[in-house]
Amino acid sequence: MSGDIIRAEGLRQTFAGPDGGRVVALDDLSLSIRPGALTALVGPDGAGKTTLMRLFAGLLGPEAGRLSVLGTDVLADPQAVQDRISYMPQRFGLYDDLSVQENLDLYADLHGVPMAERQARFQRMLDMTDMARFTARPAGKLSGGMKQKLGLACTLVRSPDLLLLDEPSVGVDPLSRRDLWSIIKQLVEDEKLSVVIATAYMDEAERCAEVFVMDRGRLLASDTPDGLTARAEGLTYAAVPPAGMPARALQARLIDRPDLITDAVPEAGRVRFIRQPAATPDALAGLLGDIPAEPRPPELEDAFMMLLRQQGEVPPATVPADTRIAATGSAPGPVIVVRDLVRKFGDFTAVANTSFEVARGEIFGLLGPNGAGKTTTFRMLCGLLPATSGHLEVAGRDLRTAWAEARARIGYVAQKFALYGNLTVRENLEFFGGAYGLRRKALQQRIRASLEQFELDPAAKSGLLPAGFKQRLAMATGLLHQPGILFLDEPTSGIDPLARRAFWRTITALAEGGVTIVVTTHFMEEAEYCDRIAIQDAGEMLIIGTPREVRERAALGVGGATVRNMNEAFIAVVEQNRARRDNGRAAA
Amino acid sequence: MTSSGFARRLIALTRKETRQMLRDRSNLIIGLMLPAVLILLFGYGLSFDVRDARVAVVLEDSSPATLNAVAGLAGSDYLSPIWLHSMPEAEAMIRAGSADAILRVPSEFMRDLVHGSGQLQLILNGVDSNTAQAIEGYATGAVTNVLDHLSDRSDTRITGPEGIAMVQRIWFNEANNSTWFLVPGLIVLIMTLIGAFLTSLLIAREWERGTLESLFVTPVRPLELVLSKLAPYMVVGAIDLIMCLLAAKLLFGVPIRGSLGIIAFSSMLYLLVSLALGLWISGVTKNQFTASQIALLVSFLPATMLSGFVFDLRNVPLVVQGVSQILPATHFMTLIKTLFMVGDYWPEIVREVLILSLYAVVLIWAVRRKLVKRLD
Numbered sequence: 001m002s003g004d005i006i007r008a009e010g011l012r013q014t015f016a017g018p019d020g021g022r023v024v025a026l027d028d029l030s031l032s033i034r035p036g037a038l039t040a041l042v043g044p045d046g047a048g049k050t051t052l053m054r055l056f057a058g059l060l061g062p063e064a065g066r067l068s069v070l071g072t073d074v075l076a077d078p079q080a081v082q083d084r085i086s087y088m089p090q091r092f093g094l095y096d097d098l099s100v101q102e103n104l105d106l107y108a109d110l111h112g113v114p115m116a117e118r119q120a121r122f123q124r125m126l127d128m129t130d131m132a133r134f135t136a137r138p139a140g141k142l143s144g145g146m147k148q149k150l151g152l153a154c155t156l157v158r159s160p161d162l163l164l165l166d167e168p169s170v171g172v173d174p175l176s177r178r179d180l181w182s183i184i185k186q187l188v189e190d191e192k193l194s195v196v197i198a199t200a201y202m203d204e205a206e207r208c209a210e211v212f213v214m215d216r217g218r219l220l221a222s223d224t225p226d227g228l229t230a231r232a233e234g235l236t237y238a239a240v241p242p243a244g245m246p247a248r249a250l251q252a253r254l255i256d257r258p259d260l261i262t263d264a265v266p267e268a269g270r271v272r273f274i275r276q277p278a279a280t281p282d283a284l285a286g287l288l289g290d291i292p293a294e295p296r297p298p299e300l301e302d303a304f305m306m307l308l309r310q311q312g313e314v315p316p317a318t319v320p321a322d323t324r325i326a327a328t329g330s331a332p333g334p335v336i337v338v339r340d341l342v343r344k345f346g347d348f349t350a351v352a353n354t355s356f357e358v359a360r361g362e363i364f365g366l367l368g369p370n371g372a373g374k375t376t377t378f379r380m381l382c383g384l385l386p387a388t389s390g391h392l393e394v395a396g397r398d399l400r401t402a403w404a405e406a407r408a409r410i411g412y413v414a415q416k417f418a419l420y421g422n423l424t425v426r427e428n429l430e431f432f433g434g435a436y437g438l439r440r441k442a443l444q445q446r447i448r449a450s451l452e453q454f455e456l457d458p459a460a461k462s463g464l465l466p467a468g469f470k471q472r473l474a475m476a477t478g479l480l481h482q483p484g485i486l487f488l489d490e491p492t493s494g495i496d497p498l499a500r501r502a503f504w505r506t507i508t509a510l511a512e513g514g515v516t517i518v519v520t521t522h523f524m525e526e527a528e529y530c531d532r533i534a535i536q537d538a539g540e541m542l543i544i545g546t547p548r549e550v551r552e553r554a555a556l557g558v559g560g561a562t563v564r565n566m567n568e569a570f571i572a573v574v575e576q577n578r579a580r581r582d583n584g585r586a587a588a
Numbered sequence: 589m590t591s592s593g594f595a596r597r598l599i600a601l602t603r604k605e606t607r608q609m610l611r612d613r614s615n616l617i618i619g620l621m622l623p624a625v626l627i628l629l630f631g632y633g634l635s636f637d638v639r640d641a642r643v644a645v646v647l648e649d650s651s652p653a654t655l656n657a658v659a660g661l662a663g664s665d666y667l668s669p670i671w672l673h674s675m676p677e678a679e680a681m682i683r684a685g686s687a688d689a690i691l692r693v694p695s696e697f698m699r700d701l702v703h704g705s706g707q708l709q710l711i712l713n714g715v716d717s718n719t720a721q722a723i724e725g726y727a728t729g730a731v732t733n734v735l736d737h738l739s740d741r742s743d744t745r746i747t748g749p750e751g752i753a754m755v756q757r758i759w760f761n762e763a764n765n766s767t768w769f770l771v772p773g774l775i776v777l778i779m780t781l782i783g784a785f786l787t788s789l790l791i792a793r794e795w796e797r798g799t800l801e802s803l804f805v806t807p808v809r810p811l812e813l814v815l816s817k818l819a820p821y822m823v824v825g826a827i828d829l830i831m832c833l834l835a836a837k838l839l840f841g842v843p844i845r846g847s848l849g850i851i852a853f854s855s856m857l858y859l860l861v862s863l864a865l866g867l868w869i870s871g872v873t874k875n876q877f878t879a880s881q882i883a884l885l886v887s888f889l890p891a892t893m894l895s896g897f898v899f900d901l902r903n904v905p906l907v908v909q910g911v912s913q914i915l916p917a918t919h920f921m922t923l924i925k926t927l928f929m930v931g932d933y934w935p936e937i938v939r940e941v942l943i944l945s946l947y948a949v950v951l952i953w954a955v956r957r958k959l960v961k962r963l964d
Contacts, residue, residue: 015964057805059963078961083807093799095604097611102604109600110806112593138611154802164805 005035005162005194006056011065013051013217019464025051026062027217033196033210035162038188040205041198042304043214044496045467049198050090052214053166056196057087070161086111086160090167092151096140100131100150103139107154118157125153128183144370145176152183163187165197169204173369174524174567175574181207200497202301203567211300213307220307225300232274232298232306235262239293240270247271248363248508248529250291255505260287263305263501266528268565269548274302308498335360335485335516336381341390343376350376352539354390358518358532360484363511365527366520368536369574374520375489377536381518382487383407395484408436411478415489417470421463425456425473429480436481450476454506468499475506479515486510488519492526504529524566537574538581597808601816605790609820618786619824623778627835630770641723644678644687645669649695657701658693660733666726688713689723691731768843771836772928773897775855776921778832780891782825783862784869788883790817791870791959801963810959814952818863825859826852836928846927850937854927857944858920862887864951865916871958891917896925916947 009030017023026048033039041049054060056069058078067074074081094103104125108118126132129149134142139150148168155163165184169177181204187193197208205211206225213220213228221228241250247266254264254273260283264273273293275284284293334357343351351373358364368374379385380392383403392399397406419428429450433443451458454472462473471491478486488507492500500523508529511517519530527533527547534544543550547566554569555562557576563569609615645661647654650673661669670687672678681687692709700706710727712720794800803813829852836842844851866883873879891897894908895917901909912918923940926933 054801054963059801059804059961061962061964079807079809082805082961085805087802087805089798089801091798091801093794093797093802095608095799096797097608098604102607106600106604107806110597110803110808112596112807151802 003034004032005070006031006033006196007066007068008032008052008055009066011052011055011062011067013048013055013060013062019461024217026055029065029214029217029219031212031219031222033194035194036192037209038184038195038197038207040208040211041196041214042200042202042205042211043220044200044308044498046216046496047214048217049214050166051217053087053089053164053196053198056164057085058082084161085164086155086158086162087164088151088155088166088168090170092148092154094139094147094151094154097138099136099138100142101135103150103154104157108157111158113158121157125156128186129153130179143176145172145179148172148176149180149183152180156187159191159193161194163193163195165195167198167200169199169201173522174571175369177201178571202299202304205304206300213304215308215311220311228303229298229300230303232302234295235274235277235306236272236296236298236302237275237293238270238272238296239288239291241291246531248504251529252505252508254287255501257287258309260284262309263302265501265525267525268528268551272296272302274306305497334358335395336364336518337391337393338381339391341377341380341392342388343373343380343385344388349539351380351536354536354541356534356541356544358516360516361511361514362532363507363517363519363530365530365533366518366536367522367524367527367533367570371538372536373539374536376539378487378489378518378520382410382412408481409483409485411481411483411486413474413478413486413488413491415491415493417474419462419470419473419477421461423462424458425451425460425462425465426458428462428473429458429477432477433480438481446480446482450480467495468502471495471499471503472506479510484514485516485518488517490520490522492521492523500526524570527566527570535570535573537577540577542577543573593807594809594812598812598816601808601812602819605816606820609824615786619782619821620827622781623828623831626774626778627771627832627839630774631835631840639666640668641666641688641719641726642686643667643669643689643691643723643727644672644681646672646675646678646690646692648673648675648693649697651698654693654698657698658691661691661730664726664730667723667730682711682713685713688719689727691727768840768929769925770897771832771840771842772924773895773921775829775832775924776858776895776897776917777888777891778828779825779855779859779920780862780887780917782821782828783859783864784866784883784887785880786824787817787821787863787866788870788879789876791867792874792876792879793870795874796876804961804963808961810956810961813959814867814955817867818860821863822856822859825863826856829855829859842928844928845931847932850932851924851927854920854923854937854941854944857941857948858916861916861920861944861947861951864948864955867955868951868958871955887917890915891921894918895921897921916944919943 011026011029012024013026014022014024029048029052041052043049051060055062055067056074058069058074058081061075069081070084072080095106098106104122108122113121123132126135129146129152131146131150131153134146139147142150152165152168155165168184169180172180184195184197185207188195197204199205208225210222211225211228212222221231239250239254241247247269251264251266251271251273254261254271258276260276260279262274262276264271266272336356336358338357339355341351341354342349354377366374366377376385380387380399381394383394383399383406387399394406395409397403397409399406420431423431426447429447430443433446438446447458450456454476456469456473456476460469462470465473475491492503495503504526507517507519511531521527527550530547532544532546533550535542535550543553545553550573551563551566551569554572554576558572563572609619643661645658647658658669661667669691670681672681675690675692678687678690678692682690690709690711692711694707694709697706697708708731710724712724714720791800794803833844833848833851837844865887869882869886870879873882890912893899894901894912895915896912901912901918904912919940923936926936
């Protein structure tokens with residue numbers, strides 16, 4: 001008992017919901033966390049991870065329950081706890097107009113770090129974060145990944161008795177994520193820090209001593225990563241689709257049968273899936289046909305998906321009933337042609353000499369670290385931003401001369417929810433349909449079809465929809481005028497893994513129906529759903545190809561070392577290129 | 589240990605606030621440039637004087653004697669006569685807005701004047717009643733001058749219409765004084781602007797950017813946060829006050845009859861009140877846009893309209909007077925005008941300073957309460 005660093009009993013916390021009701025964030029939650037180790041809180045969005053972290057930090061008062069942190073009753077004396085812990089919220093409070101050094105100084109002063117210790121500590125933090133070169137730069141001018149590293153450095157200006165990290169790697173590209181973790185790991189080893197980290201990434205949870213799985217304010221399970229993984233023992237398989245069949249087609253077939261299959265994802269040319277414990281071998285064989293399925297060792301992610309699915313309420317995978325696009329000029333050949341595209345902002349080149357083509361019905365993924373030029377490329381393709389130079393053709397129209405015509409043939413789903421929150425689903429559809437030039441009968445017919453297709457309630461207030469449904473409504477409005485090309489900007493950020501599966505099922509179905517999809521994402525594993533992907537870094541197009549080609553070429557670059565998944569391939573490609581560029585600069 | 593921790597954290601936070609303030613150009617523009625512009629605008633540009641009012645003089649009798657009698661109108665700085673011969677013409681001008689008043693000289697004026705019953709008709713464009721009143725004053729003044737002149741030359745005793753001379757005197761005094769009372773009032777406006785408007789953004793910005801969440805989980809105490817946010821803006825306010833006093837003395841020659849020390853002290857006290865009000869608004873709204881709108885509505889606008897800056901509070905309805913008494917700006921306005929014009933009148937100084945101190949204490953306490961280190 002006395003050994004626990006955090007001890008919570010019967011915590012309950014609710015917030016005022018957008019519709020005036022109460023939203024339960026934590027529901028009678030009890031747990032205890034051991035000192036001197038790395039502990040993970042995992043769970044989909046809305047699980048209550050952030051609320052729990054804030055309670056640990058003494059920033060919230062629960063409705064019921066008891067909570068002691070570092071042996072102190074945090075509800076009675078939050079300041080005593082705050083004097084001893086360090087906490088990094090999801091959005092760390094860096095002061096944008098202060099320099100890196102000034103931010104560090106501020107937090108060192110607030111925590112009362114003695115001057116004598118300070119220099120050594122700063123040096124170590126700057127070395128670990130590789131930011132010694134940037135101490136004079138204002139924090140606002142750092143990239144997303146660098147900001148996150150600086151946030152961690154500011155949190156760690158002194159060695160706390162307990163470190164709380166709330167999703168430190170959310171929205172951070174794989175390279176920065178790897179750096180963050182090497183810092184955390186080093187500190188845990190060197191200083192025997194007690195760390196509690198909330199995360200959505202299973203590979204991060206795997207590195208922790210203990211994992212707490214949360215969902216909708218409750219604790220589903222807590223165990224070591226191995227202990228949790230063992231729960232999926234004997235249920236996990238991998239199937240390789242026959243030549244000519246994209247992995248995502250097989251994945252779609254599997255995930256459409258929730259009675260037999262718990263989860264299925266494409267990875268490295270194969271499909272990993274988990275069978276339902278009750279599924280008989282015969283039933284599985286019937287579903288797979290003559291495609292062989294090999295058992296594979298379970299991973300933490302498998303156990304996590306199983307736990308979530310067991311909560312029932314599987315979000316229905318929306319499969320568009322009729323996705324066939326009323327032939328919008330079905331000439332063969334590429335529907336998007338980009339040649340020597342350049343975009344400069346002042347003397348900063350955001351996109352340099354980029355060329356690629358996208359064929360009809362293809363799913364094309366744009367990947368890259370923060371600040372790589374993805375969003376800029378994307379905006380030029382949608383006609384939202386003029387190119388500095390180069391040729392840009394969408395749906396057979398030159399965007400320089402006929403952008404209005406080209407725009408009528410594309411659908412665009414923005415990263416943020418860009419619909420009117422206080423209008424109903426129907427009102428939003430009517431407005432956007434009207435904006436696209438649909439009138440009366442045609443409009444009503446299209447609205448009926450989309451409501452059915454995306455299983456939306458026309459009378460629901462758009463702003464009150466759950467994240468997954470907002471995403472569907474955004475898709476529905478983007479597709480209302482039956483465009484041949486759909487642009488999706490980071491469509492899956494901020495929605496939980498189950499909703500993401502359902503979302504990709506919709507995308508793959510649309511592609512089958514002939515819609516061309518261009519998508520940006522920072523979830524590397526989602527690249528496996530794409531026919532082809534392009535990786536950008538610092539404005540340059542580093543590699544274009546099928547996921548398999550990208551993995552193979554990445555493996556070649558690292559001297560034949562294994563590249564197991566897209567995450568590793570991505571890191572390899574970006575690093576090889578950066579090394580080459582640095583060499584080139586050194587030579588010149 | 590605790591007290592040295594307090595000082596160390598307060599210094600660190602104050603340094604942070606100062607840097608942020610200095611690096612945000614819009615803050616400096618509002619804090620230093622705008623007051624300078626306001627001083628020049630109110631000092632030179634705006635006054636309640638009316639100059640070169642266009643008066644259509646209708647001479648129904650254009651005999652040399654009549655012309656001679658009214659020629660004196662052209663000599664006034666305040667009037668610029670337009671000579672006409674028919675009323676319809678003059679009426680058209682006033683409708684078109686090209687004349688502000690009509691002075692009609694009837695054909696029988698000279699004849700009646702000799703009998704002591706000469707009558708002139710003055711028609712004023714009442715669209716802007718302030719201007720109309722001023723012109724009335726100037727016109728009657730000018731006419732009286734003319735009549736005095738005439739009576740000097742002829743031996744006949746000519747008396748002007750009664751009451752005219754009295755009106756004239758009030759208005760002339762007013763015109764001479766408008767800068768005198770606008771400049772002290774300006775100090776109130778500028779202190780309100782710096783205080784409520786600039787600082788209303790400060791805490792809201794930290795809520796919006798999520799920086800407070802990180803600050804909360806440090807040994808920082810709420811009072812330290814409040815004090816560190818007040819300090820740099822007190823300095824800006826002090827600079828503005830010096831600017832106002834120098835301008836009053838050197839540019840406009842406004843009398844400063846009270847002691848400088850008391851003016852400085854009471855101005856800083858009022859600045860503290862409006863800073864605390866701004867911070868409180870900012871802490872309640874947690875949103876920069878809303879905070880600045882509310883700050884404008886509850887502090888700057890009332891300070892302009894209801895504090896006695898422009899409109900004399902004795903002339904407004906009782907309800908509005910009640911409202912104006914709630915505003916700290918009204919109390920400071922009364923105090924600063926007295927200090928400038930009258931001098932150190934102690935009963936008033938003590939009363940208003942006590943009221944302002946009470947506001948300061950209550951508001952700082954309220955801000956500290958709003959900054960409890962909790963997110964719910």
